[in-house]
Amino acid sequence: MLVHSDRTLQLSNSVVTIGALDGVHRGHQELISHARKHANELGVPLVVYTFDPPPKVYFKNTIQLTPLFEKIKRLKILGVDHVIIAPFDSNFVARGVNSFLNELSDINPLKLYQGPDFRFGRNREGDINTLRQRFSVNVLDPVYCGSGIVISSSRIRSLLMQDRLSQAEQLLGWTVTSMETVIKDQEEKILPS
Ligand SMILES: Cc1cc2nc3c(=O)[nH]c(=O)nc-3n(C[C@H](O)[C@H](O)[C@H](O)COP(=O)(O)O)c2cc1C
Numbered sequence: 544m545l546v547h548s549d550r551t552l553q554l555s556n557s558v559v560t561i562g563a564l565d566g567v568h569r570g571h572q573e574l575i576s577h578a579r580k581h582a583n584e585l586g587v588p589l590v591v592y593t594f595d596p597p598p599k600v601y602f603k604n605t606i607q608l609t610p611l612f613e614k615i616k617r618l619k620i621l622g623v624d625h626v627i628i629a630p631f632d633s634n635f636v637a638r639g640v641n642s643f644l645n646e647l648s649d650i651n652p653l654k655l656y657q658g659p660d661f662r663f664g665r666n667r668e669g670d671i672n673t674l675r676q677r678f679s680v681n682v683l684d685p686v687y688c689g690s691g692i693v694i695s696s697s698r699i700r701s702l703l704m705q706d707r708l709s710q711a712e713q714l715l716g717w718t719v720t721s722m723e724t725v726i727k728d729q730e731e732k733i734l735p736s
């Protein structure tokens with residue numbers, strides 16, 4: 544797997560998933576697994592376009608489930624070919640939808656795989672319909688946990704903050720050992736003893 548931090552990757556075709564993907568939880572895994580399968584059928588590379596830090600960490604100062612190296616490790620395990628890491632900063636946040644879509648066209652996505660709630664661009668102006676004006680998009684039904692709640696990074700953050708580690712693990716599909724350490728570190732920074 545190749546990691547690109549300069550956003551200059553050019554491909555003649557690809558299958559793409561975009562997102563914060565904090566935790567690379569079971570919902571993200573399902574999305575990537577469908578995208579992987581389709582990329583194999585088409586014989587093209589699978590690209591994940593992600594953000595560092597995750598937008599919710601940047602805007603809402605939430606805890607971060609996976610540090611970048613852990614997210615990259617998980618994406619590699621899932622068989623992703625290229626990861627594009629966009630530095631999520633004030634310049635990036637100010638970009639309009641067209642600027643972002645123009646950048647995406649450098650990798651010529653034959654298909655994008657997203658969940659229904661995906662948003663992008665300045666003030667979250669873009670959605671699935673905006674994406675569809677330029678690219679072909681497959682929208683996956685949300686993956687739910689056993690209790691009928693949609694799996695999300697936010698839900699997992701909340702479970703971890705309540706020390707409900709085994710439930711968080713079920714939603715993540717990964718062990719929380721390394722993450723627990725990260726979260727404890729973050730808590731200690733917020734609440735110095
Ligand atoms: C070019 C670009 C600009 C963005 N600007 C904003 C913004 O102004 N406000 C905001 O809340 N999120 C912004 N975002 C983040 C998106 O709302 C969203 O979190 C991101 O596209 C990842 O999707 P996901 O949250 O479904 O993973 C931006 C995203 C992109 C790609």
Ligand SMILES: Nc1ncnc2c1ncn2[C@@H]1O[C@H](COP(=O)(O)OP(=O)(O)OP(=O)(O)O)[C@@H](O)[C@H]1O
Nearest residue numbers: 562563564570657658659661685686694695696697
């Ligand atoms: N449970 C899920 N089932 C299917 N797709 C999902 C699921 N959760 C997220 N996605 C999709 O994965 C992509 C990345 O989403 P994102 O990283 O924002 O996940 P999230 O869990 O919703 O995060 P957060 O709770 O921080 O908003 C988006 O296209 C989103 O719709």
